[in-house]
Amino acid sequence: MTVKSFAKINLGLEIIGKRADGYHDIRTLFQTISLADELDFEPAPPGVLDLAGDDPSVAWDRTNLVLRAVRLLQVETGTDRGARIVVRKTVPAGRGLGGGSSNAAATLLALNAMWDLGLGAGELAGLARSLGADVPFFLHGGLCLGEDIGDRLTPLPDLPPLPCLLVFPPFPIPTPSIYAAVGPSLTSAGKVSKIMRFLESGDFGLLENDLEHVIFRAYPELERWKSYFRERGAVLSQVSGSGSAVYGLFSDTESAAAARRRLPGTADARLAATLPREGYKAQLGAGA
Known part of the structure; x- marks a missing residue:
């Protein structure tokens, strides 16, 4: 069995409080994109x-979220069935794209089907939540509002698909290091939520990533990529989550392709597209 494991970007992120x-309570918009890993599952x-x-930069040992998901399924269901799993990575680790969390969710779905465990959506969501804050989102896909630590999800009507140009800096950013530097001035409890205003108006210009205040101090080159995308006509450009990937959403493929052609030759970039929920479920496989 081969399944795809898609990446996500954050269309805005608000820090509510510590x-x-x-941990920090947040409000964010998760959006799946077409960039994807592939996972092969065989019975053992x-x-x-x-x-x-x-990917040699990823630890393929018991600390990996894929194996943690497998062992969690075994413990929770009592099965002793085995599996051989091979992961072909396209989504780079440590870039704020949820690659490991997506791999874990894909594993829950795939083995639930391959092992005929019969777990329902609620049971899978509970297991996903115990693996990490981003993992439950990848059981849904499309556009979702994420609250609390990001694991309280509200699926939302999908936006029209948009070209998404991503730049991958040659370094990961550890998420804990960014949240550790978040000060009280960044919390937005009691403030009017720009994310909620966006959901009412559809104005991408409202969306911001509060973590960029911390990220750009430590990694100023990421702010230059954000500015580049905006200069090239992106309707939205942000660091995804805690980084280090920077993306630009464009209104048409021609504009995104032109922005990619003008990137410096050393830039590691990928042109993808936002992936609505129906397309996500259809391409994910494994009975999603």
Whole structure:
């Protein structure tokens, strides 16, 4: 069984406040895009779990979210069935695109089907939540409002598909390092939410990523990429999540392709598109 595992971008992110457990409450818009990894699943004898991948920057050991998802399914269902899993990476790690979380969600869906476990949507969502804040989103896809730590989801009507040009800087950004530097001045509890205003008006100009205040201080080159996309006519340009990927959404493919052609030759860039929920479910496979 081969399944796709799509990336996401954040169309805005608001910091609401810091929680007693050290995490931050946020409000964000998750949006799937067409950039995707591929995962191959094959049955194996009971007790056999093999995981391999083609990205040497990723740890393919028991700490990997894919294996954690497998073992969680085994513990929760009592099955001893085995699996051999191979991951072909296209979504770079540590760039704010949710690649590992997407891989974990794809694993839950694929093994639920391959092992005939019969878990329902609510049960899978509970398992996904225990693996990470972004994992539940990838059971839905499309456009979703994420609240609390990002795991309380409201699926929203999809936006029209838009070309998405992404630049991948040659370094990852550890998410904890960005949130650790968030000060009280960035919290927006009690303020009018620009995300909610966007959902009423459709004005992309309202959307902001609060984390950019921290990110640009530490990585000023990312602000230059954001400015470049805006100069080239992007309707929205932001760092995705905590970075390091920077994206520009364009109103048409010709504008996005022109922006890509004018990028410096050393830039690692990819042209994708936003992926509505129906298309996401159709392409994901594994009974999503």
